[in-house]
Amino acid sequence: MTRVTREDVVQTAGRLFSLYGYHGTSMRDLGRELGLLGSSLYAHVDGKQQLLVEVVERGARFFQTSADAVGTVEGTAAERLRVLIEGHVDVVLEHRDEVRTYLYEATALDDDARQNVLDARNRYEAVFTSVMKEGAADGSLRSDLDPKTATIFTLSILNAIDRWYSESGRMSRKKLVDEIWTFILKGLCPTNPFL
Amino acid sequence: MTRVTREDVVQTAGRLFSLYGYHGTSMRDLGRELGLLGSSLYAHVDGKQQLLVEVVERGARFFQTSADAVGTVEGTAAERLRVLIEGHVDVVLEHRDEVRTYLYEATALDDDARQNVLDARNRYEAVFTSVMKEGAADGSLRSDLDPKTATIFTLSILNAIDRWYSESGRMSRKKLVDEIWTFILKGLCPTNPFL
DNA sequence: CCTACCGATCGGTAGG
DNA sequence: CCTACCGATCGGTAGG
Numbered sequence: 001m002t003r004v005t006r007e008d009v010v011q012t013a014g015r016l017f018s019l020y021g022y023h024g025t026s027m028r029d030l031g032r033e034l035g036l037l038g039s040s041l042y043a044h045v046d047g048k049q050q051l052l053v054e055v056v057e058r059g060a061r062f063f064q065t066s067a068d069a070v071g072t073v074e075g076t077a078a079e080r081l082r083v084l085i086e087g088h089v090d091v092v093l094e095h096r097d098e099v100r101t102y103l104y105e106a107t108a109l110d111d112d113a114r115q116n117v118l119d120a121r122n123r124y125e126a127v128f129t130s131v132m133k134e135g136a137a138d139g140s141l142r143s144d145l146d147p148k149t150a151t152i153f154t155l156s157i158l159n160a161i162d163r164w165y166s167e168s169g170r171m172s173r174k175k176l177v178d179e180i181w182t183f184i185l186k187g188l189c190p191t192n193p194f195l
Numbered sequence: 196m197t198r199v200t201r202e203d204v205v206q207t208a209g210r211l212f213s214l215y216g217y218h219g220t221s222m223r224d225l226g227r228e229l230g231l232l233g234s235s236l237y238a239h240v241d242g243k244q245q246l247l248v249e250v251v252e253r254g255a256r257f258f259q260t261s262a263d264a265v266g267t268v269e270g271t272a273a274e275r276l277r278v279l280i281e282g283h284v285d286v287v288l289e290h291r292d293e294v295r296t297y298l299y300e301a302t303a304l305d306d307d308a309r310q311n312v313l314d315a316r317n318r319y320e321a322v323f324t325s326v327m328k329e330g331a332a333d334g335s336l337r338s339d340l341d342p343k344t345a346t347i348f349t350l351s352i353l354n355a356i357d358r359w360y361s362e363s364g365r366m367s368r369k370k371l372v373d374e375i376w377t378f379i380l381k382g383l384c385p386t387n388p389f390l
Numbered sequence: 391c392c393t394a395c396c397g398a399t400c401g402g403t404a405g406g
Numbered sequence: 407c408c409t410a411c412c413g414a415t416c417g418g419t420a421g422g
């Protein structure tokens with residue numbers, strides 16, 4: 001690495017935060033990873049908390065960008081849900097460090113920034129919930145379950161992916177999405193006409 | 196609190212670890228919470244890492260005890276799965292601090308203890324996977340899905356409960372289990388004969 | 391369980 | 407981006 005940029009600092013911070021947590025990462029750790037002293041980082045950033053804010057904001061932005069794109073998708077609500085799920089999986093697997101930090105280190109944020117994260121999560125969740133409601137209306141999804149609860153269960157599966165899935169394993173990303181889709185749509189029930 | 200016991204120390208450590216993380220909790224924080232100095236804690240425990248090990252082990256033990264009980268349940272695999280799910284929900288909601296520390300702070304454990312946690316998780320997961328396989332065999336669950344993947348998805352939903360569910364909210368614990376059960380069994384698909 | 395303390399490490403700054 | 411350093415805090419110990 002010839003020259004450390006601010007971008008390098010933020011990215012590496014994301015990696016260390018996702019691996020060891022915010023409180024488990026020192027500015028000296030971060031500097032060492034980049035080949036410079038901890039104190040030299042302050043030429044690039046204001047402080048440690050700013051790094052966390054920036055990494056977490058990136059995580060939030062990736063998800064929101066994915067959700068925004070679904071507004072333009074034509075078709076049934078079920079089709080839009082499929083697109084939402086694909087987008088979520090892509091975000092998790094392509095921005096693992098930022099996503100992990102966003103999901104698990106937000107508690108280390110100062111009050112204002114933490115509230116922003118909660119707001120962002122609620123906005124993102126609301127997109128899923130809307131689609132669930134639309135699905136009940138257009139008949140492409142069940143109408144008798146609580147859309148909010150269904151959203152939470154769906155996101156629980158999606159957010160946990162980074163805790164077990166490895167792209168180098170025997171399950172491809174497409175297969176992963178298919179498995180999720182089948183599980184969420186059809187469930188474990190055996191006497192299902194779609195089998 | 197008249198007299199601080201070792202049990203008080205471990206329990207309070209669990210609470211702080213679950214709230215602020217292992218690295219976000221100092222021995223002085225823990226002492227303050229108990230009304231004594233950080234250095235006084237060493238009359239009760241060997242060190243901070245020992246506290247983490249103990250809290251995490253409790254989390255693992257609660258889950259394993261729940262899973263062990265299902266071995267005695269008669270009936271179909273689907274019925275045993277339902278019992279496993281009820282047990283998991285009970286453990287999460289009755290031992291939130293230990294469970295959160297078990298799930299999210301295991302990375303702060305020393306190598307040996309962390310390996311023990313991974314082993315314990317695999318043992319517990321294997322109970323679910325066995326039941327999924329039995330369900331494929333006895334016809335009470337679908338036979339065309341990967342039992343390992345179905346286990347992961349189910350546990351993803353169950354483990355995320357502590358991140359959103361509040362016992363003081365409008366959803367009772369029984370209703371929660373019912374919602375999970377319906378979602379996992381029947382999915383979001385509308386044209387289902389069980390509706 | 392407190393007093394008094396240890397060496398190590400923390401986030402961060404001044405000045406170049 | 408380094409040198410040199412700051413006050414604060416860390417996990418932990420000796421001795422009572």
